[in-house]
Amino acid sequence: MPQELQSTNQQSQTTTVEEVKPTTTVTPSKNKLEQKFNKNDDTSKSLKRTAPIDVSSQGDAKRKATQGSKKSSEKQIENANLKTTDPTAIAANAAAILSSVPSSVAQNVVGQSTESTKILSNPQFDDVLTAAANSVNSMNSPIAVAPNLIPNQQTAINDLSPTLHSNMEEFLNSAAATAQAQAPTPQPQDNSGNKRAVSTRNLTNDERRQRRLLRNRVAAKECRRKKKAYVADLEEKVTRLEDENNRLNKEIDELNTKLNLNGMKLEENARLHKEIEELKTKLSTTQQDAKKETRSKINDEIEPVKQELNAKS
DNA sequence: CAGCACGTTCGTCACACTCA
DNA sequence: TGAGTGTGACGAACGTGCTG
Numbered sequence: 001m002p003q004e005l006q007s008t009n010q011q012s013q014t015t016t017v018e019e020v021k022p023t024t025t026v027t028p029s030k031n032k033l034e035q036k037f038n039k040n041d042d043t044s045k046s047l048k049r050t051a052p053i054d055v056s057s058q059g060d061a062k063r064k065a066t067q068g069s070k071k072s073s074e075k076q077i078e079n080a081n082l083k084t085t086d087p088t089a090i091a092a093n094a095a096a097i098l099s100s101v102p103s104s105v106a107q108n109v110v111g112q113s114t115e116s117t118k119i120l121s122n123p124q125f126d127d128v129l130t131a132a133a134n135s136v137n138s139m140n141s142p143i144a145v146a147p148n149l150i151p152n153q154q155t156a157i158n159d160l161s162p163t164l165h166s167n168m169e170e171f172l173n174s175a176a177a178t179a180q181a182q183a184p185t186p187q188p189q190d191n192s193g194n195k196r197a198v199s200t201r202n203l204t205n206d207e208r209r210q211r212r213l214l215r216n217r218v219a220a221k222e223c224r225r226k227k228k229a230y231v232a233d234l235e236e237k238v239t240r241l242e243d244e245n246n247r248l249n250k251e252i253d254e255l256n257t258k259l260n261l262n263g264m265k266l267e268e269n270a271r272l273h274k275e276i277e278e279l280k281t282k283l284s285t286t287q288q289d290a291k292k293e294t295r296s297k298i299n300d301e302i303e304p305v306k307q308e309l310n311a312k313s
Numbered sequence: 314c315a316g317c318a319c320g321t322t323c324g325t326c327a328c329a330c331t332c333a
Numbered sequence: 334t335g336a337g338t339g340t341g342a343c344g345a346a347c348g349t350g351c352t353g
Contacts, residue, residue: 208336215337217324223340224322 212337213325216326216339219339220324223338227340
């Protein structure tokens with residue numbers, strides 16, 4: 001592995017590399033995004049890598065004192081910014097710069113669409129990155145594939161930050177110039193059989209590891225982006241449902257108010273009906289009493305007349 | 314202003330899972 | 334079945350705000 005590449009990846013130097021897979025218990029398949037993001041699986045916690053050897057014992061204060069205050073990504077870019085036409089340095093630039101490029105941008109560079117994985121499985125990408133880093137002195141430098149990237153570079157680099165923009169532009173132009181100067185014979189692509197197997201067939205373990213780390217780096221970025229979007233989507237749903245809940249609660253209150261109002265009216269109605277019935281009863285009684293009294297009075301008036309008539313006759 | 318606590322970002326590892 | 338992917342977990346590095 002070229003020293004330039006190693007120098008662009010400080011963290012890999014500070015980490016113990018142990019590819020030994022421990023025995024594990026198989027957890028149930030959790031394939032869907034929701035399941036994965038919601039799971040609380042600690043079964044692998046105890047199986048993680050061992051602690052880094054050197055820097056980890058120092059603590060933040062000491063690290064700050066010895067390493068300054070720049071972001072690791074900025075350091076990578078600085079290391080990569082060699083401003084040279086040396087193919088080895090260009091390859092180092094390529095690895096450092098592309099490792100810092102957002103996956104969405106990298107997709108544009110290679111002209112692929114939705115998934116970042118496509119760019120990584122693209123033989124051109126592999127050639128530019130890893131083969132260039134390891135075969136730069138050969139006459140068939142894989143940097144020669146870089147011109148294939150050029151038609152799409154403007155679209156891609158337009159999205160970059162100013163620093164990254166200039167680095168990417170410089171890399172692509174340098175790679176194109178180098179490729180033209182060397183005028184390589186195009187390497188036929190072996191597309192038969194297993195593409196995955198073909199792409200790494202002739203690589204050393206270290207080369208495969210570097211490729212894997214790079215791909216995983218990009219994949220991790222993409223994964224975090226997706227998770228961020230997923231969480232944002234959930235938060236939006238929560239906000240929307242809370243609003244809906246508030247609206248429905250308000251509607252319930254309004255309906256209850258109306259119901260209570262109607263209840264009051266019903267009570268008043270019943271009371272008035274009862275009052276009418278009482279008044280009717282009262283009226284009927286009064287009328288009957290009046291009749292009796294009238295009859296009594298009439299009888300009282302008629303009786304003397306009757307007696308007088310009887311006496312005359 | 315140094316030191317600390319806490320939060321964020323990133324690279325890496327491990328592992329379940331998929332694919333050719 | 335080996336190679337490759339997606340993602341949780343973890344540590345390192347760094348930023349930020351607070352405090353004495």
